[in-house]
Amino acid sequence: MGLTENWVDAGADADLAEGTIVVVGDPADPVAVARGGGRLYAFDDTCTHEECPLSDGSVTDGEVECPCHGSIFAMRTGEALTGPALESIRTYKVRVEDGRIQVLIDR
Numbered sequence: 096m097g098l099t100e101n102w103v104d105a106g107a108d109a110d111l112a113e114g115t116i117v118v119v120g121d122p123a124d125p126v127a128v129a130r131g132g133g134r135l136y137a138f139d140d141t142c143t144h145e146e147c148p149l150s151d152g153s154v155t156d157g158e159v160e161c162p163c164h165g166s167i168f169a170m171r172t173g174e175a176l177t178g179p180a181l182e183s184i185r186t187y188k189v190r191v192e193d194g195r196i197q198v199l200i201d202r
């Protein structure tokens with residue numbers, strides 16, 4: 096029995112501009128897909144501090160800043176670089192297939 100790979104469509108690669116974020120997956124536990132520094136990243140949209148949506152925050156190169164209290168996370172590793180958040184966010188694999196962004200939501 097193999098593992099089921101759950102790649103989720105996140106829209107056209109051409110539509111995700113630098114510094115912008117789209118949200119995919121379960122609305123109760125959404126995943127953010129961002130383009131920063133020309134690269135794609137996927138990570139939990141929910142800040143580990145007080146659960147604000149990181150998709151309302153700002154992306155700079157490889158980092159995303161929470162809109163509520165300014166925590167900064169590394170989008171590649173999910174590490175909380177500055178508080179008040181202490182816990183990392185989960186990160187996910189992201190790829191482009193036939194011009195579509197896809198995220199592997201493997202939880």
Ligand code: FES
Nearest residue numbers: 142144145161164
């Ligand atoms: S909810 Fe994100 S820093 Fe407070």
